[in-house]
Amino acid sequence: EPEVTQTPSHQVTQMGQEVILRCVPISNHLYFYWYRQILGQKVEFLVSFYNNEISEKSEIFDDQFSVERPDGSNFTLKIRSTKLEDSAMYFCASSENTEAFFGQGTRLTVV
Amino acid sequence: EDQVTQSPEALRLQEGESSSLNCSYTVSGLRGLFWYRQDPGKGPEFLFTLYSAGEEKEKERLKATLTKKESFLHITAPKPEDSATYLCAVQAPRNTDKLIFGTGTRLQVFP
Numbered sequence: 001e002p003e004v005t006q007t008p009s010h011q012v013t014q015m016g017q018e019v020i021l022r023c024v025p026i027s028n029h030l031y032f033y034w035y036r037q038i039l040g041q042k043v044e045f046l047v048s049f050y051n052n053e054i055s056e057k058s059e060i061f062d063d064q065f066s067v068e069r070p071d072g073s074n075f076t077l078k079i080r081s082t083k084l085e086d087s088a089m090y091f092c093a094s095s096e097n098t099e100a101f102f103g104q105g106t107r108l109t110v111v
Numbered sequence: 112e113d114q115v116t117q118s119p120e121a122l123r124l125q126e127g128e129s130s131s132l133n134c135s136y137t138v139s140g141l142r143g144l145f146w147y148r149q150d151p152g153k154g155p156e157f158l159f160t161l162y163s164a165g166e167e168k169e170k171e172r173l174k175a176t177l178t179k180k181e182s183f184l185h186i187t188a189p190k191p192e193d194s195a196t197y198l199c200a201v202q203a204p205r206n207t208d209k210l211i212f213g214t215g216t217r218l219q220v221f222p
Binding site (some may be wrong): 006031042043044048056058089101104105107 | 142152156160172200202212213219
């Protein structure tokens with residue numbers, strides 16, 4: 001069964017460093033998303049991406065964040081100059097129409 | 112403001128003891144209501160999409176229903192493997208494809 005794949009599963013980084021979280025969406029899907037979940041809190045929308053551009057972003061998704069689809073299969077989230085409060089699970093999702101399918105997440109720990 | 116509220120926060124059931132989880136929503140123009148299952152440290156796993164009041168969907172021991180203000184996830188004769196957090200999310204037209212999640216109901220089923 002097709003699935004969304006995320007790497008790495010766990011990333012530890014020092015405050016102020018840049019991280020890139022990687023995702024391989026389901027191959028025939030056209031819509032891509034990043035969500036995050038701080039421990040014990042709701043899953044929160046960050047950004048949606050369609051046709052090689054951002055279609056919507058939340059207030060959380062400020063200049064510190066960027067997304068890219070560098071080739072036909074990968075979808076990345078870059079966080080520049082990480083802060084302690086960026087520690088969370090980051091989920092990539094993709095959809096063909098309305099149902100979004102999520103990856104297993106990358107646990108980002110900023111120390 | 113679009114909002115999703117789930118209750119109860121946590122539910123402990125004996126194996127075989129049926130129950131229901133509630134998801135109340137406030138959204139202008141519901142485009143879809145989604146149920147996901149989330150295991151600890153994992154990404155949300157898609158269960159159901161409901162589009163209009165009166166709609167019902169079933170999968171094994173789970174049945175989801177929708178009214179104009181809320182959705183229920185009914186669990187019939189649950190087993191320990193049904194233990195997970197169940198997330199409800201809504202999608203509204205004016206917010207494009209973004210999902211707005213509730214905080215979830217943490218279900219524990221004991222043998």
